[in-house]
Amino acid sequence: MKQLLLDIAPPAQPTLANFVPGRNTELLQTVSNILVGREDERFVYLWGGLGCGRSHLLRGVAGACARNKLNTAFFACDENTHFVDGSEADCVIVDDVDRLDAEAQIGMFNLYNHIRDEGRAFLLVSGPAAPVQLKLREDLVTRLGWGLVYQVHELTDEEKMEAMKSHAISRGLDLSQEVCEYLLRHERRDLPSLIGTLDALDSYSLANQRKVTVPLVRELLQAAS
Structure with a gap:
């Protein structure tokens, strides 16, 4: 048998263009509008189960920001995540917020307040469940629910x-x-x-x-x- 092409091609780099919206058309349009200044809301929280595409969407937004020469801070959360104040960022993206430890949750709370007070950056956060279902500190959960909240629906x-x-x-x-x-x-x-x-x-x-x-x-x- 010929040498098999067994290296299953790695997934293409996530972009907004190759995000298949399915039932998430409104969400995709809202995020796109924010990026081009057609939407005033600066806080968006996305939630959905494994495989729904929320991380794809977040990385697509990060790529779009980079192409538009916007300063972007991307946090793929784990137990080692540490937040800065975000004062230099035009867009702050936080994936898997539920993985933050107690100290990082305080940092995330302070970051949210800083962005709100600064009045400039766009904050996009994701997690596996709606804000009220997250096992995070109450004041952070409240903040995450203040902006737009979208469920990311998996494709049928x-x-x-x-x-x-x-x-x-x-x-x-x-x-x-x-x-x-x-x-x-x-x-x-x-x-x-x-x-x-x-x-x-x-x-x-x-x-x-x-x-x-x-x-x-x-x-x-x-x-x-």
């Missing part, structure tokens, strides 16, 4: 299949419904992983001069496991 299977087919068309790949359904049953179900697998399948099918069918998908995934 139908929306994921439409996104896969759209991506396949952009690569000139003929992708059947049967293959889409097989990938949803047997692969990681988050969209970036599915798209990465599609890219690898495209390369593998070209290298082997074979159509992308369920047997070909099964062959690649079994060899890569």
Whole structure:
């Protein structure tokens, strides 16, 4: 057998352009409006379960800010997170706020107040649940609920299949419904992983001069496991 292209392509760099909104159209539009100054709200909290796309959206916002030459502070929270006052930032992004320890929660509370008083930066925060359900200090929970709060809805299977087919068309790949359904049953179900697998399948099918069918998908995934 030819050398298999087993390095399943890593997910594409998260951007706002490749974020598939599904039921999150209003959220995406609001964030886009804030970035171009068409929305006055400067505090946004996003919540949703694993695989819903909230981290993708946050990193997409960070990338958009960088391209617009805005000073951006991005915090992927863990037990070592330490906040500065954010006085130099135009955009402050805090992912997985629920992971902050007690000291960092105080820092986050002070950062929120500083941004509110400074009146300049945009603060975008995410967590796995609505603010009132977070196990954080009460005054911080209150602050997180003051601005806009959006649930990030995971794509339905139908929306994921439409996104896969759209991506396949952009690569000139003929992708059947049967293959889409097989990938949803047997692969990681988050969209970036599915798209990465599609890219690898495209390369593998070209290298082997074979159509992308369920047997070909099964062959690649079994060899890569």
